[in-house]
Amino acid sequence: MKTYKAIIYTALNEKILYLPAVNYYFGLRPDCAMTDCEYQWTWKELDCFLKKESPEEYSVFSRTSIEKRIGNLTHYSESEIRNELELGQFTLCFHPSRKCNLNCKYCFGHSDYLDNQELSFDTIKKAIDYMLYEYAPYGCKYIFDFSGSGEPLLKFDLIRQVTEYCKEKRQEIGKAIEIMFCSNLTLMTREMADYFENESMILLGTSLDGGQETNDNNRIYKNGKGTFQDVKKSLELFQNKKFGIASTITPLNQKVDEIFDELYQLPNVDCISMRYIREYSGSAYDFDHFDIDELLLHYEKLCENVLFQLKQGNFDYLIKLINGADVFGILISQNLRKGGSAPFRCEMGKNRIICGPDGKFYSCSVMMGSKDFCIGSLAEGVRPDLVKKYWERPKDKIPACKACDFHQACGGECYANSYLQYGNMYTTNSKSCQLNIRLNKLSYAFLEHLKRTQPENYQKFVEYSFQISNYTTTNTALWALVKWSTVLGKPLSYEELIKDINPVESTTEGNLVLQKMRQRIPSAESYQMDLSVTAEDFPIPGISVHKRDKKAGGIEYLLVYGIKNKHVIFEGMSTRGIQEMPLKQYLTNISDIILL
Numbered sequence: 065m066k067t068y069k070a071i072i073y074t075a076l077n078e079k080i081l082y083l084p085a086v087n088y089y090f091g092l093r094p095d096c097a098m099t100d101c102e103y104q105w106t107w108k109e110l111d112c113f114l115k116k117e118s119p120e121e122y123s124v125f126s127r128t129s130i131e132k133r134i135g136n137l138t139h140y141s142e143s144e145i146r147n148e149l150e151l152g153q154f155t156l157c158f159h160p161s162r163k164c165n166l167n168c169k170y171c172f173g174h175s176d177y178l179d180n181q182e183l184s185f186d187t188i189k190k191a192i193d194y195m196l197y198e199y200a201p202y203g204c205k206y207i208f209d210f211s212g213s214g215e216p217l218l219k220f221d222l223i224r225q226v227t228e229y230c231k232e233k234r235q236e237i238g239k240a241i242e243i244m245f246c247s248n249l250t251l252m253t254r255e256m257a258d259y260f261e262n263e264s265m266i267l268l269g270t271s272l273d274g275g276q277e278t279n280d281n282n283r284i285y286k287n288g289k290g291t292f293q294d295v296k297k298s299l300e301l302f303q304n305k306k307f308g309i310a311s312t313i314t315p316l317n318q319k320v321d322e323i324f325d326e327l328y329q330l331p332n333v334d335c336i337s338m339r340y341i342r343e344y345s346g347s348a349y350d351f352d353h354f355d356i357d358e359l360l361l362h363y364e365k366l367c368e369n370v371l372f373q374l375k376q377g378n379f380d381y382l383i384k385l386i387n388g389a390d391v392f393g394i395l396i397s398q399n400l401r402k403g404g405s406a407p408f409r410c411e412m413g414k415n416r417i418i419c420g421p422d423g424k425f426y427s428c429s430v431m432m433g434s435k436d437f438c439i440g441s442l443a444e445g446v447r448p449d450l451v452k453k454y455w456e457r458p459k460d461k462i463p464a465c466k467a468c469d470f471h472q473a474c475g476g477e478c479y480a481n482s483y484l485q486y487g488n489m490y491t492t493n494s495k496s497c498q499l500n501i502r503l504n505k506l507s508y509a510f511l512e513h514l515k516r517t518q519p520e521n522y523q524k525f526v527e528y529s530f531q532i533s534n535y536t537t538t539n540t541a542l543w544a545l546v547k548w549s550t551v552l553g554k555p556l557s558y559e560e561l562i563k564d565i566n567p568v569e570s571t572t573e574g575n576l577v578l579q580k581m582r583q584r585i586p587s588a589e590s591y592q593m594d595l596s597v598t599a600e601d602f603p604i605p606g607i608s609v610h611k612r613d614k615k616a617g618g619i620e621y622l623l624v625y626g627i628k629n630k631h632v633i634f635e636g637m638s639t640r641g642i643q644e645m646p647l648k649q650y651l652t653n654i655s656d657i658i659l660l
């Protein structure tokens with residue numbers, strides 16, 4: 065008879081049952097007497113146990129059969145994923161400068177494979193055009209990431225030039241474009257700060273490894289002086305701009321709870337992202353020197369601190385942990401949704417590519433310059449034969465991943481880490497795996513503990529996570545208005561529109577769209593279309609309102625160019641270009657409302 069593994073463990077005083085086959089966890093009743101251990105149970109035994117020991121979660125889980133859940137998890141269709149990602153967010157990374165004014169002790173910026181050529185504005189423009197018009201023409205948002213391996217502020221003028229270029233492009237395509245970079249901030253002047261403060265298109269980050277003592281052990285000037293005080297002063301130059309903090313966790317600074325708390329106290333911090341060092345040379349910083357037990361104790365302490373702050377009404381403490389790219393914060397957000405599968409570790413070679421100063425494309429920013437990570441060039445584009453491997457799930461390829469109980473919760477080892485350690489992208493590092501498994505387990509316990517002891521905060525967190533996952537795309541009303549006004553030959557400014565459109569509730573959005581249209585066509589109105597509508601009714605294009613099905617969610621605004629031979633010619637952000645559809649079908653399936 066078929067049996068299923070059930071892993072029962074205790075963390076943060078919560079007893080949890082994890083079911084690897086369906087990547088699902090259950091918080092068990094506090095008085096559950098079952099010993100922490102791995103069990104092999106038939107579905108009948110499991111069903112009985114869960115019904116008794118986790119009644120609420122069981123009622124949700126049992127709405128779908130276990131066979132169906134397993135089927136959903138094991139099903140993998142590259143084309144379905146490609147189709148979905150094609151409409152998603154895309155990132156293009158650059159290393160604007162290969163030089164830096166600091167001499168941080170562990171910096172990968174000195175690696176041999178990174179060449180020392182400087183990036184030109186011309187190369188950047190070509191790469192941006194390639195991304196917008198060829199690589200990802202149907203993307204819903206674009207991010208140009210200038211973090212790289214040197215110090216971006218050494219290229220302040222270049223960043224200003226690129227920003228102006230991106231504004232032109234944003235006006236042309238009607239989609240959100242953001243420029244982001246991480247800086248050591250030590251070169252920030254008042255003049256630069258004023259510029260960034262007023263430039264909403266630019267998102268800023270800075271690197272700090274903790275409070276003064278911890279940071280100044282690692283992040284130093286060429287003369288050995290620590291950077292903490294100067295970074296703090298630079299942060300104080302800002303009033304409205306918020307910063308993401310990138311913190312590198314090394315075996316010499318494992319106290320993630322203290323690091324997080326110290327960084328949380330700094331001004332203008334939006335989120336804190338603690339990530340592990342990538343260092344395999346045998347030095348004191350080597351990843352292999354991490355003490356996983358000690359690290360986990362600090363993560364438990366971090367969880368306790370977050371729970372305490374939440375109880376005090378400080379929701380922000382949790383938000384700053386999950387809003388960026390913190391290793392543990394990502395797991396908490398991701399594991400809020402139970403029963404899914406992570407197909408990949410990251411977006412590399414798919415929705416994230418890198419352009420080097422040589423005009424070559426690479427799959428990973430850290431590995432820019434390495435021929436094994438080269439995936440094409442400006443001349444030939446991204447080559448399908450060179451990116452094919454990034455579309456295969458590591459867990460289908462790597463035996464250790466296949467055998468792992470947590471393989472559905474994990475996208476596999478980072479290709480760059482694997483390559484840097486073993487010269488091969490398809491290996492695992494047992495320490496890194498152990499850490500990942502234990503952090504996943506801790507995140508399940510954290511979420512169950514929050515749910516059980518602070519149900520209101522748990523609910524608030526669920527709602528918040530849902531909001532931010534919706535927030536990343538370009539608002540389709542904004543896109544339609546920019547496109548519509550451009551086709552009319554009387555463009556509305558993206559920069560002006562975004563101020564009014566983005567924060568609006570969907571219920572009032574239609575009226576707002578009409579108001580904005582009236583700035584160009586004072587007689588614009590909302591009409592109901594029927595089968596009698598003809599080309600004459602469309603002296604100019606209009607905007608129609610498509611109530612999408614539940615799965616796609618919400619409302620999409622579409623640009624209707626007109627009617628030809630009882631067919632509607634239209635375009636939406638998700639239609640992959642201009643479409644033609646019989647009027648009858650359009651009225652039934654898409655929309656019968658037109659703003660004209």
Ligand SMILES: C[S@@+](CC[C@H](N)C(=O)[O-])C[C@H]1O[C@@H](n2cnc3c(N)ncnc32)[C@H](O)[C@@H]1O
Binds near residue numbers: 213270
């Ligand atoms: C290389 S720096 C470049 C951007 C900028 N100069 C700065 O300091 O933020 C980007 C980030 O990489 C991190 N970093 C440097 N070497 C690293 C390594 N070996 N492993 C992991 N992160 C590293 C830095 O701490 C910093 O947060």
